[in-house]
Amino acid sequence: MLDDLKTLFARSWASFLEEASRREPEDEVAGLLASMRREMVQARADLPLYEKNVQAVTAELERERRALDDAVRRGGMASRIGDAETVRVAEEFAGRHRMRVAVLEEKVRAAGAELELRRAEAAEMMKRYKEADANRFILVSELRRRGVQPRLDPAPPPPDVEDRLAELKRRMGQG
Numbered sequence: 001m002l003d004d005l006k007t008l009f010a011r012s013w014a015s016f017l018e019e020a021s022r023r024e025p026e027d028e029v030a031g032l033l034a035s036m037r038r039e040m041v042q043a044r045a046d047l048p049l050y051e052k053n054v055q056a057v058t059a060e061l062e063r064e065r066r067a068l069d070d071a072v073r074r075g076g077m078a079s080r081i082g083d084a085e086t087v088r089v090a091e092e093f094a095g096r097h098r099m100r101v102a103v104l105e106e107k108v109r110a111a112g113a114e115l116e117l118r119r120a121e122a123a124e125m126m127k128r129y130k131e132a133d134a135n136r137f138i139l140v141s142e143l144r145r146r147g148v149q150p151r152l153d154p155a156p157p158p159p160d161v162e163d164r165l166a167e168l169k170r171r172m173g174q175g
Contacts, residue, residue: 025147029140033129037129039125040122043118043121043122047118050118054108054111054112054115057104057111058108067093071090071091
């Protein structure tokens with residue numbers, strides 16, 4: 001008997017928790033819209049960080065190009081005066097700067113592409129948020145309809161349950 005009471009209490013508690021966690025459709029839609037808005041605001045707030053990244057990489061690329069120009073100029077000056085060692089060192093430095101310039105050019109392209117992607121994502125989020133907010137009452141009514149549907153159209157019991165019930169009735173002499 002105590003086990004029966006425990007089972008009954010556990011079921012009642014589970015039902016209570018399920019009912020307590022159930023939210024009204026208006027609350028669900030409001031929560032969804034608030035979540036969408038937070039994500040949109042965060043995406044828009046992050047855009048200046050991506051813009052700063054593009055500016056920083058572009059500035060680094062410009063410094064590296066100036067360093068390349070300096071190395072090439074120094075190598076040319078050393079060549080004119082016949083200083084072979086300085087020419088060799090200048091060419092070595094110029095080669096390193098060329099490689100850095102190539103990498104930084106790719107980095108600038110990638111940072112710019114990421115910035116444009118993030119801008120497009122933020123714009124898409126804003127568009128979807130505005131659409132959802134404008135259709136708030138349609139969403140509420142759809143949630144209400146879905147919440148009522150299972151109660152109106154209960155699923156029929158599976159055939160094997162009906163067969164077992166008929167078999168039990170037949171054994172008991174009721175069928």
